[in-house]
Amino acid sequence: MRLPERQLAVLEAASATDERTVAEIADETDLKPETVAGAAFDLADEGLVAVGSATDETLELTDEGRRYVEAGLPETRLYRAGLDAGADAEPAAMGAVIGAAELDGPEVDIALANFARKGLGSVDGGELSVDPDADPDADPEATALAALADADSEGADTDALDGEGLDAEALGVDEAVIEQLDSRGLVEVGESVTRTVTLTDDGVDALMTGVEATETVGALTPELLASGDWRDAEFAEYNVEAEAETARGGRKHVLRRTADRVKDVLVGMGFQEMEGPHADADFWINDCLFMPQDHPARTHWDRFALDVDPMDSIPDELMARVEAAHRDGWGLDGDGYHSPWSADFAREVALRGHTTSLSMRYLSGVAGAELEPPQRYFSVEKVYRNDTLDPTHLLEFFQIEGWVMAEDLSVRDLMGTFEEFYRQFGITDIRFKPHYNPYTEPSFELFGEHPETGEEIEIGNSGVFREEVTGPLGVDCDVMAWGLALERLAMLTTGAEDIRDLHGTLADIDFLRNAEVSY
Numbered sequence: 001m002r003l004p005e006r007q008l009a010v011l012e013a014a015s016a017t018d019e020r021t022v023a024e025i026a027d028e029t030d031l032k033p034e035t036v037a038g039a040a041f042d043l044a045d046e047g048l049v050a051v052g053s054a055t056d057e058t059l060e061l062t063d064e065g066r067r068y069v070e071a072g073l074p075e076t077r078l079y080r081a082g083l084d085a086g087a088d089a090e091p092a093a094m095g096a097v098i099g100a101a102e103l104d105g106p107e108v109d110i111a112l113a114n115f116a117r118k119g120l121g122s123v124d125g126g127e128l129s130v131d132p133d134a135d136p137d138a139d140p141e142a143t144a145l146a147a148l149a150d151a152d153s154e155g156a157d158t159d160a161l162d163g164e165g166l167d168a169e170a171l172g173v174d175e176a177v178i179e180q181l182d183s184r185g186l187v188e189v190g191e192s193v194t195r196t197v198t199l200t201d202d203g204v205d206a207l208m209t210g211v212e213a214t215e216t217v218g219a220l221t222p223e224l225l226a227s228g229d230w231r232d233a234e235f236a237e238y239n240v241e242a243e244a245e246t247a248r249g250g251r252k253h254v255l256r257r258t259a260d261r262v263k264d265v266l267v268g269m270g271f272q273e274m275e276g277p278h279a280d281a282d283f284w285i286n287d288c289l290f291m292p293q294d295h296p297a298r299t300h301w302d303r304f305a306l307d308v309d310p311m312d313s314i315p316d317e318l319m320a321r322v323e324a325a326h327r328d329g330w331g332l333d334g335d336g337y338h339s340p341w342s343a344d345f346a347r348e349v350a351l352r353g354h355t356t357s358l359s360m361r362y363l364s365g366v367a368g369a370e371l372e373p374p375q376r377y378f379s380v381e382k383v384y385r386n387d388t389l390d391p392t393h394l395l396e397f398f399q400i401e402g403w404v405m406a407e408d409l410s411v412r413d414l415m416g417t418f419e420e421f422y423r424q425f426g427i428t429d430i431r432f433k434p435h436y437n438p439y440t441e442p443s444f445e446l447f448g449e450h451p452e453t454g455e456e457i458e459i460g461n462s463g464v465f466r467e468e469v470t471g472p473l474g475v476d477c478d479v480m481a482w483g484l485a486l487e488r489l490a491m492l493t494t495g496a497e498d499i500r501d502l503h504g505t506l507a508d509i510d511f512l513r514n515a516e517v518s519y
Contacts, residue, residue: 074111460484
């Protein structure tokens with residue numbers, strides 16, 4: 001019998017009594033694992049070996065999980081800081097305990113949520129109490145993280161661990177604990193397929209009677225053609241049924257594909273695209289929108305202020321008109337806020353919390369837009385808000401901004417625009433809810449039903465700009481406007497249940513590889 005060299009190497013390395021893994025044979029023969037697997041399938045087709053497979057659960061610490069192995073779980077750190085503050089005897093100020101625990105950003109919410117869940121204590125009215133009988137050292141989640149970290153360091157690299165199929169049983173922890181860690185994003189649970197090779201009786205007979213190696217050629221090369229050696233070469237058969245590694249090419253991100261579709265739809269509806277700065281003056285972001293300067297949303301709790309020079313390129317006449325609207329209102333029946341006004345505050349620079357700042361620039365004429373009605377403009381741009389991370393909120397996200405300027409616009413026109421827009425994405429069950437905005441009247445929010453969970457989620461905010469907004473800008477006709485969330489539209493079109501699956505540090509790569517934008 002004659003066999004290609006790689007097949008003969010695998011045949012000789014296989015055993016009739018023990019299942020040998022592809023990795024073991026690859027180490028012994030100095031062949032690549034994929035080469036061994038291909039040769040094994042070829043030999044299996046000849047009946048010389050049997051190829052088996054076993055699927056194992058694999059566990060791997062995420063970067064966040066590794067960080068907590070070193071620093072401790074946020075709820076554990078909060079508990080220990082509470083003990084140090086004497087919260088086991090008397091409630092302590094929650095802010096002081098959080099500071100002492102050195103919790104930052106999302107860790108605060110993580111700590112508070114799991115603090116109560118694990119019975120470490122309670123939070124009431126801004127004060128924290130800890131249970132002196134609780135034992136954070138016996139926390140099964142921390143124990144499982146430590147066990148996985150130890151197995152990682154003892155088992156060399158992660159690939160070696162995955163190959164061994166490290167699972168909850170191997171770690172000696174409860175499966176429910178692993179599920180909890182997986183839901184917290186502290187471990188990644190996957191599957192590993194281990195292939196094994198065993199000699200058949202025919203394979204043993206072949207080795208006993210003798211097998212001769214033949215040098216085979218895998219591809220026709222220019223050198224073979226030039227030399228003429230191809231005439232005498234023996235070419236390896238190509239097994240089109242053999243399993244191979246998945247080859248993944250690049251693809252456009254699901255959010256970018258959604259944004260491109262949004263732009264196509266709006267351009268098709270007669271809109272022009274706006275563009276402008278991500279960092280802008282508070283004047284354009286809020287003052288032009290008739291948002292009082294003492295509004296809670298304009299504090300450092302809700303905006304990202306930048307330590308840069310104030311913006312001086314705001315027309316003085318426009319600044320004066322906007323200030324007048326804030327102080328005294330606009331029109332015969334207008335009534336302003338009669339609250340403090342500061343031009344210096346208006347010129348301060350922050351990251352825009354909405355792309356309505358672009359609408360203000362365009363409607364005022366500063367951006368050079370054509371303002372003879374009717375006009376339609378839109379943008380699909382990133383905005384920044386100091387929100388708490390959850391399945392429907394991120395610190396930065398994309399907003400679909402749009403406005404229409406025309407005579408005698410009504411809510412019916414606005415609702416009809418939305419129904420036509422979302423119909424292009426196959427969404428026909430949009431619901432509207434009356435709402436209050438300082439800058440639009442009437443106003444309403446939009447809601448859509450998630451295709452997987454059936455949950456109703458807010459997808460946008462809209463209304464007709466008040467006279468206090470359009471008047472100072474020099475616009476004397478109706479303007480209806482909206483801000484829609486691109487990520488939430490993507491949730492409706494892809495079925496994603498968590499906005500963090502779409503982009504950010506917790507993005508689900510497998511989901512992004514396979515998700516399709518439906519429309």
